[in-house]
Each structure stands twice: as structure tokens, then as C-alpha cells.
Amino acid sequence: MDDIDAYWRAANYLSVGQIYLLDNPLLTEPLRPEHVKPRLLGHWGTTPGLNFSFAHLNRVIRQRDQDMIYIAGPGHGGPAAVAHAWLEGSYTERYPDIGQDQEGMRRLFRQFSFPGGIPSHVAPETPGSIHEGGELGYSLAHAFGAAFDNPDLVVACVVGDGEAETGPLAASWHSNKLLDRRHDGAVLPILHLNGYKIANPTVLARIPEADLLQLMRGYGYLPHVVGPDHQEMAATLDTVFDEIAAYKGGDSDRLPMIVLRTPKGWTGPKEVDGLPVEGTWRAHQVPLGDVRNHPERLEQLEAWMRSYRPEELFAPDGGPVPAIRRTVPEGPRRMSANPHANGGELLAPLRLPDFREHAVEVKSPAATTSEPTRVLGGLLRDVIAANPRTFRLMGPDETASNRLSEVFEVTDRAWNAELKPTDENLAPGGRVMEVLSEHLCQGWLEGYLLTGRHGLFNCYEAFIHIIDAMFNQHAKWLESSKKIPWRRPVASLTYLLSSHVWRQDHNGFSHQDPGFLDVVVNKKPSVVRVYLPPDANTLLSVGDHCLRSRDYVNVIVAGKQPVLDLFTMDEAIAHCTRGLGILPWASTDDGTAPDVVLACAGDVPTLETLAAAAMLREHLPELKVRVINVVDLMRLQPRSEHPHGMTDAEYDALFTTDKPVIFNFHGYPQLIHRLTYRRSNHANLHVRGYKEEGTTTTPFDMAMLNDIDRYHLVMDVIDRVPGLGTTAAHLRQRMSDTRLRARAHTREHGEDAPEISGWTWPHGSSS
């Protein structure tokens, strides 16, 4: 226990040093103002508790040769994670210029929360972490994601009592209902009650302990309360790991969890300026501020650091003394060096069946229909069958609704609670993860991917905004990781957004929002990709591409309702590879300069565009129309802005420099403008898209309400191409009348007008 205490004191010392010191790391001379950083940024409050649990878990790892990783929910306690990596030697392995010696310690201290150095929170730069210490709420979901399909792993997850107040965390406790004792690892939640958030007590620290224990038992855990005492912690961990073994062995159906009560800022200054600090919210960040200009605080800081007796902890050269080194596990058993926490090291490529085998036959374009997501479901079924332990499909109870049900031919929904005879496709170990929480789906998938596996998140488009903030943080993690040589690439996080805005006729105005794309394109071009395949074969091609990719966030928007088949498989591959292209069979410009360009992105806008092109061909046969479909949205941006971006020459060759372009878009029209405003023909670009109109109505009425329908597109063309004459004027009037009739018909009969129901191609197709 003395060794553990020494390790703990060393970690605390190193944590304080990181927050405060520029120099004199071992306090070999009295502390002077210039040894202290001018700006003091960091979170002390949570740190000693993190150090305490880490130190004790190391004993268990050594004793049981336990494979374990550590997730620091209070990730702003970055100094703790960095201190452990340094004490375990892995920091020096990753960053050789930060040696395990006095100069290394000086650099370690200096770089922390320092310009050009490392962030103050646990970050991709931190060895041993898969969990960003930014926005709170996701630690426990990440922990379960890491534990899935890692049967020998224990994921120790410290949940801060502030974080425990968030919604995502409150829901995450129930993840145990989807854990499979045979094929999954265990999660050990450590609820760290230090009692305070930034400026407030925490709820769970101030409810009666009897309530807290009932809450944890109600969540399905065996709770153990531990105070700030080495013996108590060690004894509890022995019990807890025996309970985990019993759970794994089938002798118990519950996982344990620990409630760790310690003072906030434990071992730090008791009082500052006459006010209590240790054990209060005042210990949250930097207990002693502006030390350079307050000699008495400088003295207090030095006393605080010396209270850890650094001379017992570090050899004269600055490295940890043997007693401390003895407590550290070896090689990859060190939590700061466990390969699960650098998942790319363990990543094996998916075994991908040939997606071409799922192709729908397309004898001529726009003659037959398919349900794109149903076709993709066949591919996903084969992916799951070929990768029984490295691929999961997440979705908030929407996998069947999104028509991916073929996956249930080879797997089930993961389920570890009661089963009834009428249940279908539910079993422990199922590869489909469904719970009515987008937060959990996202959190599990992040944890699963960052530990070196693969997956896909299918979601109704309207509800994906729920995880906007989580997407942001994951995208930033990927962006940062790309700059860190030792972080190996991980599988991309791919969203399949279905039941999209144009087919939310089922629901009301409350649900409609295609704006996740706007959130996504704000992130760095190096990590985001957006695809809008217009038919089943292009969806297969895009799906395969995304499943092979690394270190991206891919967003695929694809409908589940029947749409026209436009491309043979070979054509689809070529079209998706280009990312956009002219549809010659729908165009009438015959390779010459067109009079107007009809562009489209998204399945429903594409159908309407094709219908408009067909009507124009029939009624204005002289008009040269070029139809362009865009699959890869990022192609529209200038090449200087995105690696997929077209050159101006490419763009101009397609969209012309002077002809009207009517762009029919799946999402908010402004997104197309923001991607293209630098293009030379932008003044002639007119974008149709979702403009916040509609409620419960028919699909075609939704299109009409937002002016993306075929009739309105024809009107747009006539309005923008000069000199079309009286035939066009009559056609325009006819289109306008047809729309009015269609709307009236729908309002009278509750269904689309017969001539457009089924979304057919109005006068047959021709290739």
C-alpha cells in the first residue's frame, strides 16, 4: 500500500507541477515567481481522485494480469492522464523529447496548457485515451462501446458527479441491458462524488446515500461505496473484480460499480485567502491564482508541492524511484499504452463482400424502381455475416423502419433483459444495437470505432441533430488525431440518414429538418464527406466506399421509399467515383452548350428534376437541357477548400459560365450557395430545397409546398431562359394550373393526384 501511496503522491505532484510550473520541476531550489507560469489554466479539483483510482487499478492489473483501459469522464483532469502516462513510461515512448528525467519533467510541466503545447484536458494527444475531455456526458457510452466484442477487457470508467447530471450519462447506465457476458467485456463504472461542479454542489452527492444506492441497483448494478482511504479502495477493488469474474463466469447477472467519495481538490490547499478550498467548488480549477504576483501564494504552492515529499518519489535524475516503477504494469498492460486505446493499432479491414452482387438490374434508366435502403440492407447483412465480431449496426429502434431488415436474417438486436415468446430478433450478442437514444448509439459507436472496430449508424434524418454536439467533438478528435503520428487511423464514422425530410409526410412540421448537413460541413474538410446517392446502385457504391474509409465522418442521405433506378452497377460506380456527372439520357444538349442546366442532389429532388427534364423534352423539344446529378456534395466546393473540390475549369465545363442553373437540392438551399458562391456562374444559380414548409401531408404535396416539384422546376426554367416564346408561356401556365389541381386533389382526397402518385417518370424512360 505504501507503493500505491507513493505512486499516488507522485501523480499528484506531477499534476500540480503541470498546472503551475515552467521550471524548477523537482523543487531543487526554492520556488521563485519566474518558475511559475504567467497564465494558470487547468482543473485541479477532479485530479487527485483520478490519480487515486488509477493507482489502485494498476495493482489489480498486475495482480490479475487484467487487460484494462481507463476512461476519465472528468476529462478536464488532463494533468492526471498525462502524469500516469509519464510515470508508466509510455509518454516518453510516444514523445521521446519528454524523457523520464528532470529535463523531461520540466518539459512535461511547461507544455501543459501552454501555447504550442498540449491542451489542458484529456485529448487525442494523451496516450491511453479514447475519450476527449471536452463536453461531458459520454464517458460511460464510450466505455460500453469499447467493451463490446472485447471479452477479456475491463473498461474502468470514472464518471464525474457533474457529468452524471447530463442526460446522455443518465441514460448510459442502462447500456448493461445490451451487454453480452460471453462475447463482450465488462465495464466498471466508478462514480466519483467529489461533490461539486464549477460553482455548485452536485445532485448525486447531495441526495441521501440510500437513494443513491437504490438508483444504482435500479440501473442494475451492485454498488460499493468507498471513501478516501487506500485500504478501503483496495479491498473494494478485490471484491469488485471477483464480482466481475462471477458475472463473466455466469454466476451473477450483475456488474458491480463503485461510488468513490473524496474531497474535491483532495490534498490541495485547505484554505486560500481565508476561504475553504479543499472539499469545495473553489478547488475546481486553479486553487491558487496569480501566484507570480502573490508571494504568500508562491509559498503556499511550494508547501503544497513539497507535501507530496517529492524527494521520496523521484530519483536525483528526475525519474520515478523503483518503488513507484514497481507499481506500474508492463508493456501493453499499462493503461496508458494499452492498444485498445489506440484502436488503429488493432484495426483489421472489414471483410467486405462484393457490393456488386447486390446490384439491382437496370435495363434502361428510370424504368424500374427500388427501395435503396432495402438493397443496402442486403449488403449490410453480408457484412455482418462476414465480420461477426467486428461490425455493429447502431440505430434508435429504426433499423426495420429504415428497411434494413435483411440484417435480421443473420443476426439479432442485442438484448440482455427479459425475453417473451412473442419477441423477434432479440438476443444477447446481436449485432444490431437499438435503444431509443441517439446519444447512446453515437457514444457506443465512437467507443467501438476508437478501439479499432467498424460500424454504421442508421437514423431518421430529423433526429440526427440530437447528436450534433457529439458529432462535432468526434470530428475534432479525428482532425487532431491525424496530426499525431502514433495515432493509427480508425474506421470512419458513417451515418446513414433515412426516413428523410421529403418522406416525413408521416409526421408533422415538428420533425422536418435536413440541416445536419450544414453542421457537418462546418468541420474541417479533411474529415467530413457528404453523399446523396440518388438510387439503389449508387447507394451500394457509396456504402462500400464509406465502409472502407478511415478517419472520416461520412454522411449518406438515402431514402427508403421506392425511387427510380438510374444507373447500372458499372455506371453507378463510375458516377460515384466522379462524384457528379451529366445524365446524358435525361439531357437534350447532346454534348453541346446547353440552354439551361438542371442540377440535382438527393433522391427525391433527382426524381423531380428528371420528371421536369422529361416534360421539357416533350413540350419544348428545341430547348437544350443538361441534367447533372451530384452524389458527392463536397465536389461543389473549390478545390482550395476541400480535397474533393472541382477545379474551376471542371466546374465551368459542367455548369457553364453563363447559363441558368436550376439546382434541386435535398437540404436547405443556402448550403449549395455557400459551397458554390466563388464559382464564376454563381449569379445564374437558382437553388430549390427545403424551406421549412409542410406538415402532415402527402409526399408530392411536401415537394410542392417547398417548390422542388417537377412543375415548379419547369416554371423556373421558363422564367430564367430568355426568349422561349408563347409555347413556353402556355406551358408555364399549364404547369401552374396542374399544381393547383394537384394540391386541390390532395386536399380533397387525401392522396396524391393519380398522375403523380407513385412518383413515376411521366412518359416512360429512354436511354
Add this chain to the structure above:
Amino acid sequence: MDDIDAYWRAANYLSVGQIYLLDNPLLTEPLRPEHVKPRLLGHWGTTPGLNFSFAHLNRVIRQRDQDMIYIAGPGHGGPAAVAHAWLEGSYTERYPDIGQDQEGMRRLFRQFSFPGGIPSHVAPETPGSIHEGGELGYSLAHAFGAAFDNPDLVVACVVGDGEAETGPLAASWHSNKLLDRRHDGAVLPILHLNGYKIANPTVLARIPEADLLQLMRGYGYLPHVVGPDHQEMAATLDTVFDEIAAYKGGDSDRLPMIVLRTPKGWTGPKEVDGLPVEGTWRAHQVPLGDVRNHPERLEQLEAWMRSYRPEELFAPDGGPVPAIRRTVPEGPRRMSANPHANGGELLAPLRLPDFREHAVEVKSPAATTSEPTRVLGGLLRDVIAANPRTFRLMGPDETASNRLSEVFEVTDRAWNAELKPTDENLAPGGRVMEVLSEHLCQGWLEGYLLTGRHGLFNCYEAFIHIIDAMFNQHAKWLESSKKIPWRRPVASLTYLLSSHVWRQDHNGFSHQDPGFLDVVVNKKPSVVRVYLPPDANTLLSVGDHCLRSRDYVNVIVAGKQPVLDLFTMDEAIAHCTRGLGILPWASTDDGTAPDVVLACAGDVPTLETLAAAAMLREHLPELKVRVINVVDLMRLQPRSEHPHGMTDAEYDALFTTDKPVIFNFHGYPQLIHRLTYRRSNHANLHVRGYKEEGTTTTPFDMAMLNDIDRYHLVMDVIDRVPGLGTTAAHLRQRMSDTRLRARAHTREHGEDAPEISGWTWPHGSSS
């Protein structure tokens, strides 16, 4: 009890009728295919349970003369809410064309989920509702929001077992820790376990009941389990309302809650096509599909509807029989007509102290500094003091951090859990609502506003994305409500985003995101407003304006760090009223045509722009520079797009039609482009803003990393104004060198270079 059963059967009958029937509402003749809707859209599964609880609550209302509103967490059970409003007569009061007679019933049925009719979910159109039945998770937070400061009100809140799996709902149970028995009302959660979501069982329905009861006790409630039985429900409600009385009277410290177990789709078809439906997930939506084309299903539908014995429920004229009318409470005691659920009816204007009294003195512009949010805190303090029961300040533990602490001179943080001697500013009934959950802050505030009160949500900018989806839904609610004459205007939902992206130097790359503005401007211009006041006095003016406004979502972005005072109070009011304007004292164009326009929006970008203007004045005195500050972002849009938009003539007069415009923006640069791409001078517009660069560093280094700093702006001007000659070329080189030195200094010393630290105005100000 027979009357309650009759009411329940009537509500069920009306619910089925809404989902299925176009005509023949009373089944006065045998059902024929043409009586049935061609498209069947609706959610039956949850509906009978909603009807059951509503019927029983009505008895309590009558017996105890209880003021009560009803929140249907499973809001997709829209037919239930509509049925009750019709049975209670309030539907006909709100919509006189839907009478309480046979023709009215026919119209009621027909309009449901029908084009031109009403949505299938509980919506603003639904009398008695403050809770949109769209995205799940927020019912219980809305319920508590409604209960705050309504001491005599009970908010009955049905929580679906699907919704109970969401994070926000899981956290909402703890709202009881902020409820004050003296001044707040009570919330009665009814956890409705019908066992299934769309296609899956629910977690809480399949854990052992002992776990569930422990969970609810752990959350701090007294749970009561009720099965599908009238006597049991009635007896339990008697107990429960006695317990609520005991709680209110101080004889108990816990609120009760009910676990209601019923079959999903209770009383609906037991089997369809040989598969079990009642009591399974197959009852979720429409149990009998495509009835028009399946005679046997038509028969089954008729039998189902007749099983409710409509002849006993409705008089020959179609109105409810007296036995049913007897069960309905009177006037505003009807939950479908309770004024709390149409909060605008109860809304009293805030008593607003004169914000001018909080003005900071500005003798000359840009000579002194203030912390804007601290100044606003003084105003908010006075607002709270003047409105002790109708205004609340929400914030996820960030009110002090955002420097609004002056509010604690007159109030506390709401807190109903254990208190310790070291605690500060915590008390039951406090007006500041802090818990580490943006979801709860948002949900409470929505519930509070929609029941006719006022509030403000202060939040770190980086974390506001957490509630993107909730914002969307609230904005859509407001948009829909504006079209409903009987929905009276409610107070706007105002966000104060502080600790913003330019001052997240404290934290790392994980935190930085100013993209909430992009999410906001996707909503209808009629409901969204965005303000970026650059100093303390403009923040006061904007804050006052927002607190007076109705039916908007206002977003105010304002920093807490010291910024230069730019405007006297009178100037600030004038500037905010215009929404944008030229800063003559910073400009050198003297009212003539400028050579270049420096525009800015946001406090830090404004400071940098002013510094750049000052340097240009000193070093290129011949150059005519116009400085424009934008407070009201929506002014940039064309008037055709937003009511605040400038005409093209106004825009051109400010931004010129041909001169370079360097726009320094708080958020992502693309947002300015999407607002202005139609303006004639757009080709000359060059926008600087956040481009996803930066980590833990100094504030000025953050500015430099994203090229919004003064030096880079000067370089931008020199690069874009033609013919400036060698002096300019030398100045450009000097700027570039200065930046390099400043960055090197920061990396070496950990602080901003002396010449820019403190963010001073480089060479004094002049007006």
C-alpha cells in the same frame, strides 16, 4: 366508474375514427371502403393508455377542484389529445366548424393526418398542449418547467417507456431537486409501460419490477404500480393526490409517481393476419393496414369500433351522452382548456427596470473597457428583483462563470437537496436554475415560457449545440403557433451565449464551435433573431429588447472578458435600433466614398477591426476606410428573406457596390456569405472568421490562428485595395513580421506579446 369507462371508450372510439375514417363517423351504416382514408397514418399503440389516464385524472379534477394540465410524452398519440378536447367541448370552442355533433365528428375524423388538416401528433394546433409530439425526451422537463412558480398546479406527465430510454428524460427525473414545495406546483409522472417502441421491447418494461421500483425511489419518488384496471387506477390516484397534498403541506418530502402497465394497443385488434397485435410492437402505428383493399380488414375495423358500443356513447345527433359529459370538468378546469396550456393568455409583461441605469459611462469611444456580461448581470439582478415569480435564469452551472453573479445579490440557485455550511447562494425557490444539463435548462425554460412566464438561458457557446434539436422543435412550435389565432404570443426564448469561441483559450480544440448560429438561421425568419453586441451598452440595449419580445428565439452572443466601450447609452440604443452602422470615429472616409470597408460582427472581431483601422489611419493616412459594425445579423439578408433585412439600396449605401469589404466575423465565415450572396458587391466581400483552428493557447494567438487579428486585417486591406504603393508594401511586411514575433513570443513565454496583451486599442482613441 361506469362513467369513466364510458368516457374512455368514447375517447378510444374517437381515436380509432380519426386514424381510419373519412365518413360514416357514427357507423350509422355498415362500413364501406370509401368511408376509410386512402392513406392510414397515426399511432394507435400508445393511445388507449393516454385515454385511460386522462379519463381518470378528470375524476380527480372534479373531485378536488384540482388545477391540472396534461403532458403527453408519447405525443405521437395525437388522436388521444384531440379526442379529449372534442369530448370536453374545447375543440369546438377553438374550432367552431368542428361541432360536437355528427358532422363535427366527421370533420374531426377526416382532418386528422390528412392534407390540409392537422398533424398526427400532439401539436400547437391541439388545445391543452404545451408539448409537441415530435422528438422524444422532453416531456418531464417541460412538466417541471410548467410547475415552477405555479404553486396550485399539478402537471400530470405521461412518460412513454420509449421516451424513458432517452438521455434527456433519464436526467429529467432529478428535476425534483430544484422544485420548491412552497412556491412551485407538483409534477405527477406517469410512466406508461406498454412495453414496446416501434419494433422493440423497452428497457424499463423488461427489467425486474424490483429494479424499476428501486430506480424510481432512487430518483426520489414514491412509486405506485398500476395495471390495466379502472378500480386500481382510481384507488391509486386517490392515494397519489393525498401524497401530493402531504408533500405540499410539508408532511412528506417526496412526490409520488405512477408506473402504469397496459398492453400496447390495448382494446385494439388482438390478431391481424394470424400474428398477435395487441400487446406487441405491431400495435405501434396502424394495426390494420390498407383497409380499403382488404374486405376482411374492413370487417375487423368495424367490429373493433363497434366493440366500444358507440350507441351508448354518442347521442343520435353525434354529441357525447350526458353520462360522459358529467365526467368532464368545467370551464378552465378542463385540461384541454386550462389557460396554463395556452400560456400567452396568462402572460403579463415583465416589469423591466430601465436598462439605461446600468449603462457604463463612455466619454470617448474605445478608451475604457467593461465586461459586458457582468454589466448585463446588473440588469438581470434588477429584473429578478422586480419579477420575483415570473422570471428564471437558466444555465448549466455557468452563471457565475459567465459573470452574471450580481443576480446572487437578490436570489439564489434553486436547490432542494442537502445543504452544507460552506454552500453559497443555494436555496429552495432560487431564481437561478443550474444543473449540468443543457437539455434540462432548455426543457425547463420551454415549459416555463409556454405557460406564460419569462426567462433567459445563459450557456457557454461551445455547448449550446447540445440542444440544437430542441431549439429546432421549439422554433417550429413558435412558427406553427403564429398561424393559430387562439394561441396567444408567449415570451421569446432568449439565449445568451458567452465564454464564446474566441475566449475558449482556456479549453482545447474539442470545445470550439460558433456554429449554433448556422443552425438558427435555417429556421423561418419569422421566428429567429441573432444579435452580436460589441460592447456593454449595446448588450444592455439588446438584452432589454429581447426580454420585451414575443414568439421569437433570440440568440445573443456576448463575451465576458473586458472589451472596449464603444457607445454611449444613447448611441448604443441608436446603433442597436438600426442593427448596424458606420462607426464614424473609427472611419477615415469622412462620409465620402471609401476605398475599403472594414465590417465586423462580434466583440472580439470588432476589437481587432478597430485596431486594424487605427493602424491604417496611422500608417496609411490617405486611405479612406469605412468601419461598419453589425449587431443584428439578420440585417444582412435581403428584405425579401427576412423582415429585418436591408433593402439593396440601404446595403449598397453602406457596403458600396464596388469597393473591397473585409468582414471580420464571430462565427464561421460561410454564414456571412450565405446571408449576402445576393448583394451586388458580394464578389468583393472577403470574410474572416473561425476556421476550426486553435487549441489551448492565448486569446490573441487564437485570433491569429484564424486570421481574424488586426495585423492580418491590415494585410487583407493592402492585398485588396489596388495601387497603394511601397509604403503599404512595407507596412504589409511589418504586419507579417509582427505576427510571427507575436506568435513566437506567445510560444516562448506562454502569454500574449506585451504590445497586444490586454487587447488594448493600439494608440489611444479619438472620437
